[in-house]
Amino acid sequence: xxxxxxxxxxxxxxxxxxxxxxxxxxxxxxxxxxxxxxxxxxxxxxxxxxxxxxxxxxxxxxxxxxxxxxxxxxxxxxxxxxxxxxxxxxxxxxxxxxxxxxxxxxxxxxxxxxxxxxxxxxxxxxxxxxxxxxxxxxxxxxxxxxxxxxxxxxxxxxxxxxxxxxxxxxxxxxxxxxxxxxxxxxxxxxxxxxxxxxxxxxxxxxxxxxxxxxxxxxxxxxxxxxxxxxxxxxxxxxxxxxxxxxxxxxxxxxxxxxxxxxxxxxxxxxxxxxxxxxxxxxxxxxxxxxxxxxxxxxxxxxxxxxxxxxxxxxxxxxxxxxxxxxxxxxxxxxxxxxxxxxxxxxxxxxxxxxxxxxxxxxxxxxxxxxxxxxxxxxxxxxxxxxxxxxxxxxxxxxxxxxxxxxxxxxxxxxxxxxxxxxxxxxxxxxxxxxxxxxxxxxxxxxxxxxxxxxxxxxxxxxxxxxxxxxxxxxxxxxxxxxxxxxxxxxxxxxxxxxxxxxxxxxxxxxxxxxxxxxxxxxx
Numbered sequence: 439x440x441x442x443x444x445x446x447x448x449x450x451x452x453x454x455x456x457x458x459x460x461x462x463x464x465x466x467x468x469x470x471x472x473x474x475x476x477x478x479x480x481x482x483x484x485x486x487x488x489x490x491x492x493x494x495x496x497x498x499x500x501x502x503x504x505x506x507x508x509x510x511x512x513x514x515x516x517x518x519x520x521x522x523x524x525x526x527x528x529x530x531x532x533x534x535x536x537x538x539x540x541x542x543x544x545x546x547x548x549x550x551x552x553x554x555x556x557x558x559x560x561x562x563x564x565x566x567x568x569x570x571x572x573x574x575x576x577x578x579x580x581x582x583x584x585x586x587x588x589x590x591x592x593x594x595x596x597x598x599x600x601x602x603x604x605x606x607x608x609x610x611x612x613x614x615x616x617x618x619x620x621x622x623x624x625x626x627x628x629x630x631x632x633x634x635x636x637x638x639x640x641x642x643x644x645x646x647x648x649x650x651x652x653x654x655x656x657x658x659x660x661x662x663x664x665x666x667x668x669x670x671x672x673x674x675x676x677x678x679x680x681x682x683x684x685x686x687x688x689x690x691x692x693x694x695x696x697x698x699x700x701x702x703x704x705x706x707x708x709x710x711x712x713x714x715x716x717x718x719x720x721x722x723x724x725x726x727x728x729x730x731x732x733x734x735x736x737x738x739x740x741x742x743x744x745x746x747x748x749x750x751x752x753x754x755x756x757x758x759x760x761x762x763x764x765x766x767x768x769x770x771x772x773x774x775x776x777x778x779x780x781x782x783x784x785x786x787x788x789x790x791x792x793x794x795x796x797x798x799x800x801x802x803x804x805x806x807x808x809x810x811x812x813x814x815x816x817x818x819x820x821x822x823x824x825x826x827x828x829x830x831x832x833x834x835x836x837x838x839x840x841x842x843x844x845x846x847x848x849x850x851x852x853x854x855x856x857x858x859x860x861x862x863x864x865x866x867x868x869x870x871x872x873x874x875x876x877x878x879x880x881x882x883x884x885x886x887x888x889x890x891x892x893x894x895x896x897x898x899x900x901x902x903x904x905x906x907x908x909x910x911x912x913x914x915x916x917x918x919x920x921x922x923x924x925x926x927x928x929x930x931x932x933x934x935x936x937x938x939x940x941x942x943x944x945x946x947x948x949x950x951x952x953x954x955x956x957x958x959x960x961x
Contacts, residue, residue, distance in 0.1 A: 447471045448563050453483040453506070454524070463524070466552045467559070480506045507541030518569050520562035522546060575699050581609045582703055586710045595620050595718055599628040600637040602689070602711050607633055609703060610691045615668045617642050618715050619685035620722065627688075629668055640668060651677050652686060658708050660701055662693060676704050678712035684719065687712045741770045743839045748777075749926040751934060751948040763793035763830070764896045764947040771804050775839050779894045779949045780832035780851065792828050796821070796872075800834075810834045810847035811879040814869075818849070818878045829873035833894055842886035842953055849878055852900055852911065855918045858890040862915045891921045891952035898944030899937050913937060926952055 450472050454460045457478075464474045477483040483506055507521045523542040534545045543565070544558050585605025592598035599616050606614035607630040617627035625642030651659045658678040665672065672693035679686040689708050691700075740748050750766050763782025770776070778800060782793045799820050803813045814834055821828060831851035837844045846854065850871035856863045867882035886892065893914070900910035917936045921929050930948055938946065 447473060448559075449473045449475065450559070451475050451477060451483060451486055453477045453480070453503070455479065463550075463555070466555060470556050470559075472559070484509060503542075504537060504540045507537070511541035518566060518573070520544075520566045522558060522562060524548065524550060571699070578609050578699070578703055581605070582707060585609060585707065589711055589714045590717075592714065592718070595623050595715065596626060596628075598711070598714055598718060599626055602707075603628040603630045603637050604635075606630070606689055606691060606707060607635060609707065610696075610700060612692055612695075613669070615640065615688075615690045616711065617688040618711075620715075620719055625685070627668075650686060652679055654679075654682060656680060656682050658705050658712070660705055660708075663690075674701070674704060676708035678708035680709075680712040680716035681719075684716065687715050737766075737768060740768050741775075743770070743775050745954045746775060746837075746839060747926045747950075747952045747954070749930045749948075749950045751930050751946070753934060753938065753946045763789035764898065764945045765793050765797055766894075766947045766949045767797060767800060768949070769801065769804060771836075772807060773839070775837040775951070776804055776835070777837070777894075777949060777951060778832055778834045779896060779947055780830055781896045781898075781947070782828065782830040784828075792825060792830070795825070796830055796832075800832075809881065810836050810845050811881040814847040814849055814872070814878040818872050818874070821873045822875060825873065829871045831871055831897075835892070837886060837951070842888070842890075844884050844886050846882045846884070847878070847880065848882070852895060852897055852907075855893040855915055856884075856886075856890060857893065857918050857921045858887055860919050860922070862919050864911065864915065886951075886953050888953055888956040889923065891918075891950060893918045893921065893933075894949040894951075896945070896947045898946040899934070899948065901944070921950065921952065923955070926950060 450467055452460055452464050452467070452474055453476075454463070455478050460476050460478075464476060467474050475486055477486055480503070503523055503525075507523070510516050510519055510521055520543045521541055523537040523545045525537075525545075525547055537545045543562055546555065546558060582605075585602070585608065588601045588605060589598050592601050595618060599618060602616045603614050606616060611633055613629070613631050613635075615627060615629040617625065619625040619642070627640040627642040628637045629640045630637050651661065656679055658676060660674065660676045663673050663675050668690060669692060673690045674693050674696050675688060675690045677686045677688055687708060689704065689711065691704065737750075740750065748768055750768070752764065752766070763780075763784060765780055765782075767778040768776070780793075780796065782789050782796060784792075796817065799817055800813065803816045808816065814832065817832070821830070831849055833846070833848045833851040833854060835844055835846045835854070846865060846867065848854075848868040850868055853868065854865045856865055865882060865884065867880065869878050869880050870876040872878070895914065897907075900914055901907055902910060905913075914937060917933050920932070930950060934946070934948065
């Protein structure tokens with residue numbers, strides 16, 4: 439039976455072992471506009487029942503109507519099919535009760551009045567259609583919720599459109615296409631040819647993006663279109679935008695079978711996807727801004743020191759992760775080689791801006807000629823006063839290039855790794871993080887020997903899912919042992935390749951300082 443109004447024609451199965459009774463009943467139903475199929479036995483009825491509401495005679499030659507009704511209601515495929523019992527003999531209350539309790543939706547006793555029969559049929563059809571509509575809507579709402587959760591978990595525009603197209607095909611049980619655009623990807627369109635189909639990239643139709651029924655405003659518009667842009671048949675399309683001035687999101691589904699409930703669902707899906715697309719765009723814009731700020735804050739060039747080699751690296755987090763506040767610094771102050779590496783907590787544009795403030799304050803205190811411990815103490819006071827909600831780690835060292843004498847202050851940062859002739863040592867001596875109200879003047883003193891190298895990293899190169907910080911530090915020590923006397927730039931590239939995961943959740947800064955062998959004064 440096709441959904442429709444209460445008075446619409448339906449397919450009805452009449453089951454009775456009496457040809458004359460079947461003829462009378464089917465005549466009434468056909469005159470009322472219904473399409474009727476006849477069956478004389480219960481077995482025959484069970485073969486046909488999947489396609490028809492049923493009117494059953496209680497007394498059948500092989501299986502009685504009670505059992506046929508039970509089987510109809512027990513099968514999930516036909517449990518919603520309305521069943522009307524008709525009987526010439528079973529007119530007692532107990533018989534009616536048995537009929538209704540075993541699956542019948544109505545019970546009529548002969549002689550049957552034609553108007554009563556037709557009214558009963560219409561009542562059953564109203565219930566059947568309402569139930570079918572409710573079940574259909576409930577199923578689509580469930581799939582809409584699942585699709586909304588999936589699109590909000592997407593990390594790229596292409597991934598979001600793939601999930602959205604598959605979800606739309608599932609919700610509306612047919613083909614679906616979604617399209618959107620971003621500065622990074624340009625216009626993208628993804629189509630799914632049916633439920634369970636594989637999403638496929640389609641050309642983003644030029645007309646589609648030239649039209650803007652919202653006229654640049656925020657909102658959602660649903661409209662009927664005679665064809666395309668991806669099908670010749672009529673379609674329903676939704677155009678949605680969550681922020682003025684952006685390219686809108688487009689969803690198209692075939693118009694066949696589309697009803698008022700589907701209109702509401704398509705609007706909801708359009709709104710959800712437009713919000714998810716805008717969130718990705720905003721995230722991508724913030725990430726690119728933070729990355730540009732962070733990279734512009736790093737030193738454009740490194741000072742040269744006779745007898746020392748210095749190499750640095752900065753790698754942002756993977757494409758789908760936020761930018762953090764990692765930085766490094768190398769400056770010459772009153773003849774000393776002063777180097778720092780640090781990390782502001784957090785992953786956002788704010789973390790990058792806090793990093794810039796900390797780095798500028800560091801330079802100001804260094805110019806005043808303070809030792810590493812005193813400089814760290816002043817940085818901590820500055821953060822407690824002006825950035826009370828922020829914390830950061832930093833490793834700061836000052837080297838006398840002539841002697842290699844080094845003073846180190848470490849505020850909660852991964853310790854430097856010292857490497858000499860393949861022997862690796864970790865230089866401990868950490869104090870509390872910057873931004874914590876504790877003393878920070880403590881220093882560690884040591885001498886960087888000829889041929890010795892210092893390897894300093896941020897925690898993004900040590901911490902990763904699957905192992906502890908100490909395990910990560912051990913991996914760093916093992917990889918750093920190869921710093922040797924070879925090319926320092928190649929060593930940095932190899933170290934990153936060895937320790938970096940394919941997709942990191944954190945950015946990485948790397949600073950390597952190597953003192954030349956005795957008698958080597960090259961810079």
